Amino acid sequence: MTAFESSAFFLSIKIGMLSTCFILIPGIIIGWILAKKNFFGKILLDSFIHLPLVIPPIGIGYILLIILGKNSYLGNFLYENFNISLSFSWIGAALACSIMSFPLMVRPIRVLMEAQDKKIDDAARSLGASEFRIFLTITLPLAYPGILAGLVLAFARSIGEFGATIAFVGNIPGETQTLPLALWTLIETSNNQNEIIRLGLISIFLSILALLIATSVEKKFLDRLKNDKK
Amino acid sequence: MTQKIIIFFILLAFSNIKLLAENETLYLSVASSLYNLSKSLTIEWEKKTNIKTVVITGPTSLIARQIHNGQLSNLIITANRDWLAWMEDRELINIESISVIAKNSLVFSSGINQGFFIDINSINFKENFKDQLSSSMFAIPHPSSVPLGIYAKQALKSLDLWDDLNGKLVFTSSSQSNLKFIEKGEAIIGISYLSDTISSSKVLVVAKIDDSIFPYEKPTYWAAKIKRNGNDNDFGFLDWLKSSEAQKIIKNYGFETTE
Numbered sequence: 001m002t003a004f005e006s007s008a009f010f011l012s013i014k015i016g017m018l019s020t021c022f023i024l025i026p027g028i029i030i031g032w033i034l035a036k037k038n039f040f041g042k043i044l045l046d047s048f049i050h051l052p053l054v055i056p057p058i059g060i061g062y063i064l065l066i067i068l069g070k071n072s073y074l075g076n077f078l079y080e081n082f083n084i085s086l087s088f089s090w091i092g093a094a095l096a097c098s099i100m101s102f103p104l105m106v107r108p109i110r111v112l113m114e115a116q117d118k119k120i121d122d123a124a125r126s127l128g129a130s131e132f133r134i135f136l137t138i139t140l141p142l143a144y145p146g147i148l149a150g151l152v153l154a155f156a157r158s159i160g161e162f163g164a165t166i167a168f169v170g171n172i173p174g175e176t177q178t179l180p181l182a183l184w185t186l187i188e189t190s191n192n193q194n195e196i197i198r199l200g201l202i203s204i205f206l207s208i209l210a211l212l213i214a215t216s217v218e219k220k221f222l223d224r225l226k227n228d229k230k
Numbered sequence: 231m232t233q234k235i236i237i238f239f240i241l242l243a244f245s246n247i248k249l250l251a252e253n254e255t256l257y258l259s260v261a262s263s264l265y266n267l268s269k270s271l272t273i274e275w276e277k278k279t280n281i282k283t284v285v286i287t288g289p290t291s292l293i294a295r296q297i298h299n300g301q302l303s304n305l306i307i308t309a310n311r312d313w314l315a316w317m318e319d320r321e322l323i324n325i326e327s328i329s330v331i332a333k334n335s336l337v338f339s340s341g342i343n344q345g346f347f348i349d350i351n352s353i354n355f356k357e358n359f360k361d362q363l364s365s366s367m368f369a370i371p372h373p374s375s376v377p378l379g380i381y382a383k384q385a386l387k388s389l390d391l392w393d394d395l396n397g398k399l400v401f402t403s404s405s406q407s408n409l410k411f412i413e414k415g416e417a418i419i420g421i422s423y424l425s426d427t428i429s430s431s432k433v434l435v436v437a438k439i440d441d442s443i444f445p446y447e448k449p450t451y452w453a454a455k456i457k458r459n460g461n462d463n464d465f466g467f468l469d470w471l472k473s474s475e476a477q478k479i480i481k482n483y484g485f486e487t488t489e
Contacts, residue, residue, distance in 0.1 A: 065295070070299055072299075075299075088296070170286060170292075170301055171286055172257075172286050187407075187410075188287070188407070189287065189406060190266070191429055191432070
């Protein structure tokens, strides 16, 4: 791989992993709230979570730029007090990716938690278990396949994220130029079709690699579940 | 095994972190049509000065908004004077530093196997052109937002073709995507920058559009130093761009120099 390609390749993995880490715990919590709790405004929260699926990614990126750029109150506050600048850094790119992939993380977790038999929770409660213990020992373990599916989907979405990233953190080689952005740069600037196809193949290679790892983790986990049942 | 693969992946990804030494790196924001030229220029300049350069590319409108929000470029090179004025209003650039570094010209270009021939100066040019175009499409970038599209519209009006092309125009998103439409034959002919056609082996220049006969605003590239906290520092890159050494590279890419 050339320096251009490898920098984009590793950056994509790095940003994909960080973005998935960002949303793992919030995704589980929101999935749990949406599945188990009933409250006023639940539909609103539900729609809000799904917004990134509907709003064009470039719109989300631009909103992030306005909210977290150095001219904004929040961006300025972070910069002045903690010397953190999210816009135009790879951490900002991970943030953009995590927002775009959040609904994909929440959805499978929520579906699995919703499908759980409420009687098990009730039985645990009748035996004196606290809500937190029920969550930790019943709800969470039963939702593992959903969490795993959410992780895979979110990681895949992060690797392919383009619009929000280019609008919020720009196209900076070595810092925010992930595989999709590098591919776009080549399409916009290069006349060498082979170069473009090569980068496309690298993207496909990365996706297949990630999916293979996900499948093997999933298989291992399901095997363990089966053994537990025996 | 799986765990090992995952750990390997994590190590691999994070071993690639490069700490950005902001002070010793020149960040250059350029219009997409200047990307390849800028790459060559920075390679030459890096050899001379040992200062690392990073070339950031994208639509000028987006880059300008990003610089407004703290993007770290030291210098911007763009074909779009309006956005430069927008940045001037917001005191993002050093007004005295604004300088023209290159010019370009427009050509009719067509895929190598299309067999489209016209003589732009002949009396029958218009009929000839319409005959050959017949029901095919003509590609130009969007005439309201992309610089090449704006210039192309002016040129087509000067050539008295704009009204005739109504309904036959394909509006593309940038000069390069426009060139790709023409290369692939999706549009039989279109207008390109001379510099773009020189770097492509799949298009032919059908005719040059001389701006002294058919007036249009000459595509011009401006460079300006970006101000941060009232200061600007481009490590002398802009001055070097105007030197004969840099201008020679610019000329090799099919641009007109300012000398």
